[in-house]
Amino acid sequence: GAGVSQSPRYKVAKRGRDVALRCDSISGHVTLYWYRQTLGQGSEVLTYSQSDAQRDKSGRPSGRFSAERPERSVSTLKIQRTEQGDSAVYLCASSATGQPQHFGDGTRLSIL
Amino acid sequence: GNSVTQMEGPVTLSEEAFLTINCTYTATGYPSLFWYVQYPGEGLQLLLKATKADDKGSNKGFEATYRKETTSFHLEKGSVQVSDSAVYFCALIGAAGNKLTFGGGTRVLVKP
Numbered sequence: 001g002a003g004v005s006q007s008p009r010y011k012v013a014k015r016g017r018d019v020a021l022r023c024d025s026i027s028g029h030v031t032l033y034w035y036r037q038t039l040g041q042g043s044e045v046l047t048y049s050q051s052d053a054q055r056d057k058s059g060r061p062s063g064r065f066s067a068e069r070p071e072r073s074v075s076t077l078k079i080q081r082t083e084q085g086d087s088a089v090y091l092c093a094s095s096a097t098g099q100p101q102h103f104g105d106g107t108r109l110s111i112l
Numbered sequence: 113g114n115s116v117t118q119m120e121g122p123v124t125l126s127e128e129a130f131l132t133i134n135c136t137y138t139a140t141g142y143p144s145l146f147w148y149v150q151y152p153g154e155g156l157q158l159l160l161k162a163t164k165a166d167d168k169g170s171n172k173g174f175e176a177t178y179r180k181e182t183t184s185f186h187l188e189k190g191s192v193q194v195s196d197s198a199v200y201f202c203a204l205i206g207a208a209g210n211k212l213t214f215g216g217g218t219r220v221l222v223k224p
Binding site: 004006031033035037043044045048091093095100101102103104105106 | 146148153154155156157158161201203210211212213214
């Protein structure tokens with residue numbers, strides 16, 4: 001069946017602009033996660049949601065990161081006022097209750 | 113909080129050599145432990161997991177044993193192939209949570 005799909009695959013944005021990254025999770029998965037990956041520093045969780053259409057503002061202390069879930073299997077990660085340090089690969093993952101997480105291929109974000 | 117430490121790469125090996133990637137963790141209680149693999153241009157994939165002490169996870173010739181006494185989950189493969197070239201991430205989910213905590217990743221390059 002279809003796996004976790006992320007779009008776009010690559011994103012370039014100017015510093016200070018807002019960006020939105022999309023994730024289509026696996027149908028039936030309850031929990032959806034967003035991770036930020038930097039080789040050498042590993043991946044840190046940014047935000048996650050376990051309910052329909054729930055906005056989760058947890059994660060990064062600055063509060064510039066948030067996620068919306070307009071549909072059960074769709075999530076949008078929003079980064080406000082991007083900074084150069086936001087350049088990274090952003091991974092989306094979803095899981096059924098008590099099951100391992102399945103990851104998308106990631107979106108590589110570059111902030112100029 | 114929880115943390116995962118794994119050996120830095122890159123690790124360069126010849127085909128059919130023995131591979132070990134060390135991983136140690138810090139967590140309260142009994143976390144679940146995972147190894148994820150990321151092949152070039154692809155997203156993270158679950159390689160193997162272990163959910164309790166002394167459990168051995170295995171897949172595709174890779175093995176890792178959950179050692180509570182040394183808080184370790186070292187990944188091993190007896191005879192690597194060129195197709196094993198990838199980045200390997202050790203990770204855990206704490207006993208009370210569902211979010212993954214990753215190590216920094218270890219890049220493995222297998223040469224023919």
